[in-house]
Amino acid sequence: MATTDKKGDARSCKAGTASKNDSYFGGKGQDGVFHTIINQIPPCDDYWELFAGNASIYRKLKYKPKRCFLVEKYHSQAKRLANNLGVPCFGFDFVMVNVLNGSMYKDGTYVVWGSAFDVLEIMRREYIDKHNSFFFIDPPYMLGTRTSTNRYKHELADEEHQQLLDWLITFKNAKMAITTYPNETYQQKLQQWRMVDYKSVTRSGEVRVEHLYMNYPSPQLLQDPSYFGANYREREAYNKQQRNWLRKFQNMPPAQQQIILYKLYNHFNDTYTNA
Ligand SMILES: C[S@@+](CC[C@H](N)C(=O)[O-])C[C@H]1O[C@@H](n2cnc3c(N)ncnc32)[C@H](O)[C@@H]1O
Numbered sequence: 099m100a101t102t103d104k105k106g107d108a109r110s111c112k113a114g115t116a117s118k119n120d121s122y123f124g125g126k127g128q129d130g131v132f133h134t135i136i137n138q139i140p141p142c143d144d145y146w147e148l149f150a151g152n153a154s155i156y157r158k159l160k161y162k163p164k165r166c167f168l169v170e171k172y173h174s175q176a177k178r179l180a181n182n183l184g185v186p187c188f189g190f191d192f193v194m195v196n197v198l199n200g201s202m203y204k205d206g207t208y209v210v211w212g213s214a215f216d217v218l219e220i221m222r223r224e225y226i227d228k229h230n231s232f233f234f235i236d237p238p239y240m241l242g243t244r245t246s247t248n249r250y251k252h253e254l255a256d257e258e259h260q261q262l263l264d265w266l267i268t269f270k271n272a273k274m275a276i277t278t279y280p281n282e283t284y285q286q287k288l289q290q291w292r293m294v295d296y297k298s299v300t301r302s303g304e305v306r307v308e309h310l311y312m313n314y315p316s317p318q319l320l321q322d323p324s325y326f327g328a329n330y331r332e333r334e335a336y337n338k339q340q341r342n343w344l345r346k347f348q349n350m351p352p353a354q355q356q357i358i359l360y361k362l363y364n365h366f367n368d369t370y371t372n373a
Contacts, residue, residue, distance in 0.1 A: 123248050123301065126236060126277070127154035133325045133333070134296040135234070135310060140273055140317035142232035148214040149237045153179055156207070161322040163232070166207040167193065169214050172251040180209035190216050198225040215258075218265045227271045232321070235276040237262060243279035246300055256283070263287040266313075273314040280309050292316070319370060 126132055135155055145163035147156050150170040156162075168183075169190070170176040180187035188196075190212035197208060210217070214235070217226065238250050240259055254262070260283060266274055267287065278284045280295075291311040298308050320326065327333030347355060 122152035122154065123250070124236070124239065125152050125154045126298075127152070127158065128298055129330075131296055131298050131308075132158045133327075134294060135275070135277070136322055136325050137320060137327075138275060138294065138310065138312060138317065139232060139234070139321045140314065141319055141321050142273070143230040144226075144228065144232070145321075146217070146226070146231065146233040148217065148233060148235045150179060150209070151175065151236070153183070155234050155236075157183075158325075159322045160324045162207070163321060164205045165197070167210050167217075168207065169210040169212060169217055171211075171213045173211055175251070176209050176211040183207065183209070185209055187211055194222065194225055215262070215265075218262070220265075220268075223269070227269050229271045231272040233272055233274040235262075235266070235274060237276070237278075239279050240281055240283065243281050245304060245306075246302060248301070259283055260287070269313070273312070275310055275312045277308055277310050279306060284309065284311060 126135060132155055136158060139155075139159075143164045145156070145159075145166045147153050147166070147168045150156070150168035152175075153168045156166060156168055168179060170179060176187050185207040187209040188211070190210050193208055193210050197204075214237070216222075237259065238253050240256060241253070242256070263276075263284065264287070266276065267290075276284075276288075288311040291313050292315065293309050293311050295307050295309050297305050299305055325333060327336050347358070350358070
């Protein structure tokens with residue numbers, strides 16, 4: 099059975115409101131939504147956002163992974179996203195040859211114009227199924243779970259959702275997280291995956307519960323810890339603590355700051371990275 103992470107449950111804070119940059123249909127930029135998702139993203143070098151749309155989660159990440167690949171099938175949307183972010187837009191084959199397998203381009207963000215299915219194809223696994231890779235996957239909602247009549251230029255049929263899940267569960271190394279409205283297909287196919295839920299508000303103002311399924315344990319460290327906290331109140335308390343600590347630190351002589359940094363660094367490394 100898919101398990102509901104209790105901590106994640108606590109993070110299903112009050113459904114947030116959409117701001118102007120979050121108005122993309124099905125976008126994940128609402129308060130409470132992006133907080134929950136980013137607080138589940140482990141440290142990674144390669145970040146994949148499949149079904150990128152407006153790439154709300156990528157945009158909200160304050161600490162970006164070294165390489166980010168935002169995959170969108172709708173050509174105009176891919177171009178718009180690339181222009182808006184000021185990053186290149188390439189087809190997946192070009193990315194595979196020149197970025198994943200080559201030395202022409204290295205770190206950076208790439209909008210990948212193409213189908214998520216082309217990326218996930220078994221032949222390409224060696225390039226993408228890596229321990230240090232993370233996939234955030236936000237496919238169009240299954241048609242039967244929607245209350246709205248809005249449609250994307252490219253939708254997924256139920257059989258394509260099933261195919262997607264069948265492929266995802268065969269990945270061996272990469273960490274993956276996928277969102278959906280609650281439904282039997284995901285519940286059944288991803289029964290071995292961990293699940294947290296959160297609330298989102300549709301364009302018509304309806305509050306809906308969404309599920310985020312993950313194939314990895316709850317991460318101790320995060321790619322971007324800036325939003326850490328189970329809810330708004332907890333995040334505010336942590337922010338206040340950070341400001342207080344920083345103020346005290348800044349008032350110390352430089353050499354005292356230096357030795358404290360060394361000791362903190364060693365403690366952190368011994369505890370979390372050498373374990
Ligand atoms: C739910 S929206 C993504 C919203 C996005 N997470 C955000 O926050 O802005 C789904 C997107 O997937 C795109 N899409 C549909 N089928 C696709 C496919 N096979 N491969 C890649 N993108 C696809 C749609 O064009 C749409 O932009």
